[in-house]
Amino acid sequence: MKIVVCIKQVPDTTDVKINKETNTLIREGVKSIINPYDVYAIEEGLALKEIYGGSVTVISMGPPQVCEALKEAVSLGVDNVILISDRAFAGADSLATSYTLAKTIEKIGEVDLIITGKQAIDGDTAQVGPGIAEWLHIPHSTYIKAVEEITGEHIRVQRMIEGGYERIELDMPALITVVKEINEPRFPSIRGILRSREIEVPIWTANDLDVDETRIGLKGSPTQVVTIATPELGSKGEIFRGKAEEQVQKLFAALRERQIV
Numbered sequence: 001m002k003i004v005v006c007i008k009q010v011p012d013t014t015d016v017k018i019n020k021e022t023n024t025l026i027r028e029g030v031k032s033i034i035n036p037y038d039v040y041a042i043e044e045g046l047a048l049k050e051i052y053g054g055s056v057t058v059i060s061m062g063p064p065q066v067c068e069a070l071k072e073a074v075s076l077g078v079d080n081v082i083l084i085s086d087r088a089f090a091g092a093d094s095l096a097t098s099y100t101l102a103k104t105i106e107k108i109g110e111v112d113l114i115i116t117g118k119q120a121i122d123g124d125t126a127q128v129g130p131g132i133a134e135w136l137h138i139p140h141s142t143y144i145k146a147v148e149e150i151t152g153e154h155i156r157v158q159r160m161i162e163g164g165y166e167r168i169e170l171d172m173p174a175l176i177t178v179v180k181e182i183n184e185p186r187f188p189s190i191r192g193i194l195r196s197r198e199i200e201v202p203i204w205t206a207n208d209l210d211v212d213e214t215r216i217g218l219k220g221s222p223t224q225v226v227t228i229a230t231p232e233l234g235s236k237g238e239i240f241r242g243k244a245e246e247q248v249q250k251l252f253a254a255l256r257e258r259q260i261v
């Protein structure tokens with residue numbers, strides 16, 4: 001079985017500051033990591049390979065420093081990695097990103113299963129996985145918490161929903177996006193770490209892919225960011241201290257004043 005896992009490098013924080021003049025995220029000085037959900041996607045790829053055989057290829061679109069994230073994937077035991085990097089891809093929104101990743105997967109060829117994280121912790125749209133599947137005209141399912149079984153033609157999965165899960169069977173090739181409940185990621189092995197130090201990450205540019213130039217980068221991105229703002233913090237809570245009986249009275253008085261009770 002040929003498995004492709006898509007990973008994104010993201011800032012190691014959910015407290016990213018915004019440059020108010022350019023309306024862009026300030027990434028300088030912030031350490032980068034593999035998007036946490038994507039670590040579970042890698043683990044699922046490796047676990048399925050252990051059961052069903054085949055190979056796991058990890059791909060990522062981004063600037064050259066994303067090589068580090070791909071090397072980390074190598075240390076975990078994946079077979080191949082590919083960085084998709086070109087100035088022509090810069091400014092890609094989730095539509096252009098999913099198009100470029102779909103074109104990469106098309107070039108890899110004969111892929112049976114594509115795994116992505118449920119969402120990136122910086123962009124947070126959760127659009128890229130389903131977007132890839134739409135470009136490739138293959139079925140997809142999101143928020144997968146377990147892969148039950150893969151037969152030659154179908155994959156049966158458990159999809160998280162409020163209060164439980166639903167069982168879904170998809171024709172293959174298919175794409176799934178995964179949640180943290182799906183597995184327990186492994187640690188890098190010594191052999192993997194050594195291999196990651198030696199490997200030269202292949203870089204595919206726009207010229208290597210059969211892309212329509214009007215669909216990549218800024219040109220292929222219909223999203224317009226009007227403004228980005230840090231949400232105002234809500235009012236701070238009020239702590240009532242002292243004898244419980246008195247404080248309960250005060251609490252109720254405060255709630256009545258705000259017409260909550």
Ligand SMILES: Cc1cc2nc3c(=O)[nH]c(=O)nc-3n(C[C@H](O)[C@H](O)[C@H](O)COP(=O)(O)OP(=O)(O)OC[C@H]3O[C@@H](n4cnc5c(N)ncnc54)[C@H](O)[C@@H]3O)c2cc1C
Nearest residue numbers: 006061091092093094116117119120123124125126127128
């Ligand atoms: C107008 C505009 C311009 C932008 N310009 C840039 C830019 O120049 N540089 C930049 O870094 N970002 C840029 N972004 C942000 C970038 O487009 C998004 O981060 C990207 O589309 C992914 O969306 P997301 O972060 O919401 O991912 P989600 O859809 O939340 O991610 C879901 C999953 O998809 C996969 N995935 C997501 N992104 C990638 C990727 N790049 N490679 C492999 N797998 C991936 C991962 O498995 C991830 O868990 C721009 C956004 C807009 C709207």
